[in-house]
Amino acid sequence: MAKPKKKVAENKSETPPETNTFQDRLDQRISRRQAISRIGAAAIGIGAVVAAAAGGYYYVSTQGGQQRTTTTSSAGPIRIDFFIWQYGVQMVQDNVARYNAAHPESNVVLSSVPQETYGDDVISRFSSAVPTDILYSDVNYQILFEPAGWIAPAEDYFPEITKYKADITPGYLPGFLNKAGKMYGLSYYGDYTCYLYNSRILSQAGITAPAQTWDDVITHAQQIQQKVPSVKFPLAAFFGSYGFWQTFYNFMQGINGPNAAFFDKDLNPIFDTPGGPVFKTIRWLVDAINKYKVMTPDTINYDDPTCANTMGAGTHAYMWEPRYDFIGTNTSPQKEAGNIKQALNPGSGYTSCWMRPYNMTTSNVKRGKDAVQAQWNFQQYFGGKTDDKFNGDYANGTYRVAKRIATDLAVGFVYDPLWSDPDVVTAYNSFGDINIMKAQAQKIVLHQTDGLTKYWTKWSGGFVQGPARTTITALMLGQKPNTDNDIMNALTDLAKQWNDLKASSG
Amino acid sequence: MVSASRRLRGRGALFIFLTTLPALAIITIFTLYPIAFALWSSFSFYDLTNPEKTGFAGITNYAGALQTTGFQHSVEASVVFVIASFFLVVGLALGSALLLNEKFRGVKYLQVIVLLPWAIPIVVAGLMWRWIYDSNYGILNFALQSLGVIPSYQAWLTQANPAMALLIVAYAWSEFPVSTLLILAGLQSVPKELYEAAVVDGARAFARFRRVTLVWLKPVLLIVFVYETLRGITVFDSIYVITKGQPADATAIISYYIYRYLFTFYDVGRASALSIIVLVVSGVLIYAYFKFLRIGSLELRAR
Secondary structure: OOHHHHHHHHHHHOOOOOOOOHHHHHHOOOOHHHHHHHHHHHHHHHHHHHHHHHHHHHHHHHOOOOOOOOOOOOOOOEEEEEEEEOOOHHHHHHHHHHHHHHOOOEEEEEEEEOHHHHHHHHHHHHHOOOOOOEEEOOHHHHHHHOOOOOEEOHHHOOHHHHHHHHOEOHHHHHHHEOOOOOEOOOEEEEEEEEEEEEHHHHHHOOOOOOOOOHHHHHHHHHHHHHHOOOOOOOEEEOOOHHHHHHHHHHHHHHHHOOOOOOEOOOOOEOOOOOOOHHHHHHHHHHHHHHHOOOEOHHHHHOOHHHHHHHHHOOOOOEEEEEHHHHHHHHOOOOOOOOOEEEEOOOOOOOEEEEEEEEEEEHHHHHOOHHHHHHHHHHHHHHHOOEOOOOOEOOOOOEOHHHHHHHHHHOOOOOEHHHHHOHHHHHHHHOOOOHHHHHHHHOOEEEHHHOOOOOOHHHHHOOOOOOHHHHHHHHHHHOOOOOOHHHHHHHHHHHHHHHHHHHHHOO | OHHHHHHHHHHHHHHHHHHHHHHHHHHHHHHHHHHHHHHHHHOEOOEOOOOOOOOEOOOHHHHHHHHOHHHHHHHHHHHHHHHHHHHHHHHHHHHHHHHHOOOOOOHHHHHHHHHHHHHOOHHHHHHHHHHHOOOOOOHHHHHHHHOOOOOOOOOHHHOHHHHHHHHHHHHHHHHHHHHHHHHHHHHHOOOHHHHHHHHHOOOOHHHHHHHHHHHHHHHHHHHHHHHHHHHHHHOOHHHHHHOOOOOOOOOOOHHHHHHHHHHOOOEHHHHHHHHHHHHHHHHHHHHHHHHHOOOOOOOOOOO
């Protein structure tokens, strides 16, 4: 057994045989130590190559010269990179194509990614300096992107943007402004949580009008359970996916009024106030699910297609979902098409809303004034008013893209004049009542500005789970004890976590 | 002679360098560099929501991660998920492989059917299972109600225990065909002479299984154990599609928890610290498997 070892040892002192052919090399015996040392040498060599390549890349990318974001050629059209999440992409492409045809001096290039990864993709783009001039944004992105030096308020370069404030529904306006009150950009869209009911089910249960108070909601639901046995859970809402917070605020504004909030203006928690708006809202939801058993516990998993499909199928009698899903809830092939109506949110009548603006980037600014102007021209077409040749014209122009989004996709808008546009009226009336939609739009609260900080998502969980969302969900489902004291203890603990985050974030 | 020897040795090193270059380059770029970067990040202040705070963080990220309630919940959920899914997957795979190793009419068709879940993308399979469990239209509710097991449709994924159990079932369905294939390959390599010798020695069926089959399968089972344990720790897609960590974090196992820290909270430092912890735990588990099964180095052929 010792022989092979001896042989290897002997080989060490011998001159290695000539190894000229591939087979020779394969057949060549080498000791384990030799093999390790050679592989190690190879690894070091590769490491050196990679390090040299990385160093070279870093050197080149940090030097002047032909940078990707320097400037545009005076000979060709000015390229504008437009980055969006994937919704209605064909329409966006068509709008871009129309603009490019009308403006040969610029070339708008569209890139899109799925909504689920949009935030990560934007951060990656900015971090690695991928050319981006204008993009879809969100209130919670703006608070991250501006301090990071990635976006710039359009008002700094085009003060005339402030004219649009007069057209914006007041409830949406705070989302357009930075801390200094400057406007970031124009609007992609804005919408709100709507309160829907199934008129057929209500009628079958002997109910003549939708519930107008939160007590009525429970009473109606119990009545429906008795009279219409096929409806096991009359209530459901968009608490799943990215809908949790907008829906929670909808209930909070409805139960407590438009001033109900989690935080005061200095970002101190007020949600741990005994008997306060947050407590009352959780109490109502806990009771609806656990005590009265009129709201499906699965509501915490309801994404917006589920809301539209279950309501459209007659599974529920009352639903709180994004208004832009109303069309999909109440039109063919839904079984209940035509039976779904909208009403003002019960209680105070107020509901939660959200808005998505366009942001111009600082990399656009660095490219020089021609690129900035080209970006602004395009932004006015996509988010503002333009004349027949797609040139910015606030005084006499038309909200072309915002209107098309409303008429073709039934998505909402932030500009009040569009409520009286005949095409919008026809489009919205095809699946609902535009008068109710407009009336509700005047009673909206932008939930995204409550507690607006860079660390809000760490506390809330944002579109997924985090301490606050997890705690409230556990209370709603009865996974945590949910007496009044238990709810208050949970809120006190969440207040502590908020204060810790606030302290650690300076 | 010495210089010639060195030259030849140099040629040998160059040859090894060139032939291993593609593999080593890929490993360096896509495995070693990311691990090194994660290690560096885990000891740094690297929070995209707080870019002003940078530099060496010491063990802050590790301490912070370990102290959060969410982490403790995710570890508990992970332990339950890994243990339960391990036994379910390995049990199913071993049973299926033993069945498919028998010679009976239709076994070839059965092999295709058993391996079919493997051919379905995990995301698609996850969506399918989510529909099966649906509280309003799910076939599970329909079947159980039809059989009189439940009085009315249940929202299974809103209750912690059924949610975890159903998630494990869905995961195991997608996962067991791979291990079945590995074990089946091992079974088909068992020399018939061993069974014949065992029969001559008077061994009954269970003794033949224990003394011949399992012993022969030991190296293959080791691979299956290691693979399924690591898959259990790192599984993400099934959770993302079926439960998204719900209800109230009951199914948010560690990989999903790390994803959230990185892609929702943008806290690269803490997410890296958590990843390193998972890496170390995985390494310890692999080492323990090798030690426990007393296999010093992996050998797929019997001596």
